[in-house]
Amino acid sequence: MASSSIKEEIEKANKKAVERMMESEPHWVDMGVAGKVIPDLKGMKLLHAGPPITWDRVSGPLKGALIGAVIYEGWADTPERAERLLETGEVVFEPTHPHRVVGPMAGVVSPSMPVFIFYDPKFGNYAYTNMNEGLGKVLRYGAYGKEVIDRLKWMAEVLYPVLKATIDEIRRDGKPGLNFKNIIAQALHMGDECHNRYVAANALLLKEISPYMFSTGIDRKDVIAAYNFIARNIIFPLNMGMAAAKLMTLAAHGIEYSTIVTVMTRNGTDMGIWVSSLGEEWFTAPAPIPKGVWFPGYSEKDANPDIGDSSITETAGFGGFAMAAAPAIISYVGSTVEFAIENTKRMYEITYTKHKYFTIPYLGFQGTPTGVDIRKVVKTGITPTINTGVAHKEPGIGQVGAGIVQFPIEPFKVALRRFAQKYGI
Amino acid sequence: MRAELTALAIGAEALRKLLFHTHRDNHVVERVWVFRNTINVLLRNHGLVTITAKPLKASFTINIPWIEIVTLPNGFKGLLNPADVSVHIILTNESGADLSLCSKGNELTIHINDAVMWEPSYSALHGEAAFLTLDEVLSVARAFGYVAAVTDSVPHPRILLAVRNVIKESASEPPTPARVFDGLLKLVGLGHGLTPSADDVVSGFAATINALVDGGFVKGRRLSVGLRELTSRTNLLSAIIMRELITLNLNEGIDGAVASFTRGDAGGMLESLITLLSLGHDSGGSMGLGCLIATCLALDADPLLCLDAFVEGAGLSLV
Secondary structure, eight states: OOHHHHHHHHHHHHHHHHHHHHHOOOEEEEEEEHHHHSTTOOSSEEEESSSOOOGGGOOHHHHHHHHHHHHHHTSOSSHHHHHHHHHHTSSEEEESGGGTEEOSTTOOBOTTSEEEEEEETTTTEEEEEEOOOOSSSOGGGTOOSHHHHHHHHHIIIIIHHHHHHHHHHHHHTTOSSEEHHHHHHHHHTTTOOSSSOOHHHHHHHHHHHHHHHTTSOSOHHHHHHHHHHHHHOTTTTHHHHHHHHHHHHHHTTTOTTOOBEEEEEEESSEEEEEEGGGTTOOEEEEOOOOEEEEOTTOOGGGBOOOEESTTHHHHTTOGGGGGGGOGGGHHHHTOOHHHHHHHHHHHGGGEEEEEEEEEEGGGTTEEEEEEEBHHHHHHHOOOOEEEEEEEBSSTTOOEEEEEEEEOOSHHHHHHHHHHIIIIIO | OEEEEEOOOOOHHHHHHHHHHTSSTTSOEEEEEEETTEEEEEETTTEEEOOOOOOOOSOEEOOOTTEEEEEOTTSOTTEEOGGGOOSOEEEEEETTTEEEEEETTSOOEEEETTOOOOOOOOOOOOSOOOOOOHHHHHHHHHHHHHHHHHTTOOOOHHHHHHHHHHHHHHTSSOOOHHHHHHHHHTTTTOSSTTTTHHHHHHHHHHHHHHHHHHTTSSOSOOOOOOHHHHHTTSOHHHHHHHHHHHTTSSOHHHHHHHHHHHHTOHHHHHHHHHHHTTSTTTHHHHHHHHHHHHHHHHTTSOHHHHHHHHHHHTTOOOO
């Protein structure tokens, strides 16, 4: 194919991919139990964030979360027995993304965990995510103590039925579900970037669902407990934002000739990407350690390399790419407002376009940088830079800080090489 | 002793990388050194900041702990207005301790404290050669041509044609590195950019041959050319960069490709060449092409094969 035709094909494909990413209409439509609704999550199988990994290379926080999930499922009654099941392969663990699932940090989803069901009526895709447990000692950061397991059980027994009844009420009201793209778009105008800061989004979420929540007919004590849990957990909508982002990027996935990145994720050992035209092939490199702000008593030496599916938000054009919209995030991730603005501007250099619907007031309502193009990453040497939570490197401890992380360039180079193999030679 | 040097130009690519990557304390400048009238900044994890001729298009924020901005044209500390930034800088080196960058035509001054004067070091390749086969090199050339095309890094077809003609002429007798080099030198100065494309091809070619000669993988002597000869054909800055590349003082970009070639690692060679693509506009594509032509010669094969494979991969026709 002539050089001009190659570029035309890629341009056409990228335009289509990013257009679909922006036009996707992710809705929260239902709740369900993971093992019943997620394709191919059967038997003693767990899902985890990031690219595939073997037990001998699993990082501390992911190890802790997998152990916790085995205990939660009742497959083992002690951490040692749980570890043995994972080590011997009796309990299988696979990456979330091929199952259309996303989860923050360790991102572990087990068959009996309740999950949000998201649907994109525009392109007909489904995506799933677990419920956010809050900050501190939680499963997603690798903690698996009694309080962690007890909280997960409460979430399944109390929070899940309330949310299930709430979404049923919303649909009964004639709505297709809760349009989460609208919530993200509004929250970006209210000081959130929708990766690490969801303060505004949480208020918007509660504003939307409260009337339905309180008319479910469920025991008022449980409804109030559920309401309080969400209201006090300022990061509660993160998982929902991630499921929305997964649907946006799913819409952009599988376009022949497209060089747009449709997955960026980490498992605490490696980071990996998918590219629209290259199917579900993983391109990986060692995950970097975030640079950040540490909780009292912790420092960089306690930090685990970057972990979580949450960078799906940046893949879809918000999160760290929209940091200029969220100056208040700076105190959490330890940087400067100037850096936040600069980072958003810098990301324009490696993305295909500016988002049609996600805009940043400070930048004159310019759209957020959307659609990471592997060609631009390789050509400029600039790699996606995001903000993130930081887990302790040992299992069982939890979150120790938050910070900024810049992805390595290697996966983008290898992906471009593979692209050349597929289409060029 | 105070030395005052006048640098020629710092382009947007260099400025952007310098400023952006030094924003954060985990992207620190490791070494700053002055070589002739150029400034070279080595960033941890991000390699060497080089100099290009692209015009500035966006504003830049400076936040480097050990670079103090003394005054700025727009009076806002830390913010550069691109319209006010001249492409000229004056570089002052005082006893190897502090450096100052000043823009010519405006008031920008940046002090760099505790700068380390550093001469790039070069270590020759060693070990047993397990060269790639010709087929493998051609496959790398095709893939590299394709990747260069999709990243807009392919030199203009006029340059490619000129390179082709030179190689063809020098192949009337059995082509040797010296003969091809002599032919390529005639093209110096051809193309656009602060380092014209042909200069980059020549640099990539000669750096590769010289690295192979140093490692004992190719018989003969190093290729060399005087600065005076180069400056008679191209601009001073490009001539200096060419000379430093050819003498392997600044060969970071080519090293990986040559090492992979001698190890028989096709994937590694392609990946190293792809890394070059972040240099300048088409500088990386042109240098990579020069490198590939040289590896063909090292295999005693017709270097035109490599050029044609690159062109084919790029989807171009030189007819």
